[in-house]
Amino acid sequence: MKLLVTGGAGFIGSHFIKYMLKNHKNYKIVNLDLLTYAGNLETLKDIENDENYSFMQGDIADEKLINDLFEAERFDIVINFAAESHVDRSLTNPGLFLKTNVLGTQILLDAARRHKISRYHQVSTDEVYGDLPLDKLDLFFSESTPLNPSSPYAASKAAADMLVSAYYRTYQMPVTISRCSNNYGSYQFPEKFIPLTIIHALSNRPIPIYGNGLNVRDWLYVEDHCSAIDRILHRGKPGEVYNVGGHNEKSNIELAMFILNELGKEESLLSYRQDRLGHDLRYAIDSCKIQKNVGWMPRCPFECGLRKTIKWYVENETWWKNVLLRDDPNR
Numbered sequence: 199m200k201l202l203v204t205g206g207a208g209f210i211g212s213h214f215i216k217y218m219l220k221n222h223k224n225y226k227i228v229n230l231d232l233l234t235y236a237g238n239l240e241t242l243k244d245i246e247n248d249e250n251y252s253f254m255q256g257d258i259a260d261e262k263l264i265n266d267l268f269e270a271e272r273f274d275i276v277i278n279f280a281a282e283s284h285v286d287r288s289l290t291n292p293g294l295f296l297k298t299n300v301l302g303t304q305i306l307l308d309a310a311r312r313h314k315i316s317r318y319h320q321v322s323t324d325e326v327y328g329d330l331p332l333d334k335l336d337l338f339f340s341e342s343t344p345l346n347p348s349s350p351y352a353a354s355k356a357a358a359d360m361l362v363s364a365y366y367r368t369y370q371m372p373v374t375i376s377r378c379s380n381n382y383g384s385y386q387f388p389e390k391f392i393p394l395t396i397i398h399a400l401s402n403r404p405i406p407i408y409g410n411g412l413n414v415r416d417w418l419y420v421e422d423h424c425s426a427i428d429r430i431l432h433r434g435k436p437g438e439v440y441n442v443g444g445h446n447e448k449s450n451i452e453l454a455m456f457i458l459n460e461l462g463k464e465e466s467l468l469s470y471r472q473d474r475l476g477h478d479l480r481y482a483i484d485s486c487k488i489q490k491n492v493g494w495m496p497r498c499p500f501e502c503g504l505r506k507t508i509k510w511y512v513e514n515e516t517w518w519k520n521v522l523l524r525d526d527p528n529r
């Protein structure tokens with residue numbers, strides 16, 4: 199079985215490649231990644247010589263490159279992680295998000311269709327559903343919740359999901375989509391909330407909190423997301439969407455306080471900022487369908503996963519310092 203994983207030098211894609219190499223010894227994986235600011239080959243050091251793994255630098259929106267790659271490699275399965283993934287960056291440069299997240303997806307879909315691959319999997323996000331009110335805790339996103347994205351990032355992911363579904367309906371392509379809640383774990387770029395909070399706390403720098411900090415996110419340990427995608431590839435039904443979540447709803451302030459307590463730091467480090475434009479209030483995922491139909495369950499309890507993550511950032515200062523320097527050499 200030969201897999202194309204796009205965006206495999208990023209946070210979740212790199213975990214997924216390691217997970218698949220460990221759990222499927224007979225799979226060959228090609229990792230195609232543009233190595234934007236979020237992609238990092240340091241993250242893949244421990245597998246770079248694995249005979250079942252190879253890396254290629256390239257853009258999913260480069261049609262010729264994609265066509266040549268599919269012609270040369272004859273993939274069985276495509277898993278598309280490649281994306282511009284940070285909401286704040288989408289507020290200042292929406293065009294880049296459309297190019298990578300929408301056009302890139304269409305180019306991959308066309309190549310996958312031409313080569314009659316047996317499965318195309320799109321890694322999507324719960325952000326395509328928009329948000330839920332803070333005071334109705336019995337409301338959750340299900341797979342039939344209408345798409346109602348708030349940010350250019352979420353809109354680009356929703357557009358890509360619609361394309362993927364249209365390729366199923368129009369061409370009967372064997373596609374699946376997963377919509378996952380917020381992930382956390384090692385090797386996450388330090389612009390995202392959990393690593394940013396840990397790193398700022400470690401360096402005694404102010405920790406930015408948008409608005410009043412009461413916005414709620416549903417958190418999932420990254421390896422649980424990887425196992426969900428693995429299950430969907432093997433047991434999921436073509437044409438279906440699967441929500442993936444951990445039922446770990448936490449407000450930003452709760453999460454920041456947990457991290458401060460773990461690191462023995464003062465609450466005075468919290469620094470309240472003007473709210474993010476269009477900031478979603480609450481995300482909460484109903485993942486009954488994947489549990490019932492595909493047999494997936496999250497394994498990592500939230501506090502245990504978060505402690506492991508904090509420990510990893512404490513012990514891997516060189517990784518995150520290099521990442522930050524690469525992003526901004528004047529730092």
Ligand SMILES: NC(=O)c1ccc[n+]([C@@H]2O[C@H](COP(=O)([O-])OP(=O)(O)OC[C@H]3O[C@@H](n4cnc5c(N)ncnc54)[C@H](O)[C@@H]3O)[C@@H](O)[C@H]2O)c1
Pocket residue numbers: 204205206207208209210211230231232233234235236237238256257258259278279280281282283284298302321322323324355377378379380381382387
């Ligand atoms: N992080 C989360 O909490 C979360 C939750 C749900 C879904 N997702 C989705 O999972 C996927 C991966 O997210 P992540 O957090 O690992 O993101 P990330 O930003 O850490 O990684 C994205 C990777 O894609 C690569 N990339 C960007 N543009 C590319 C292009 N044009 N061609 C090829 N490669 C390109 C980058 O170099 C990087 O390695 C995304 O599609 C995201 O929407 C993320």
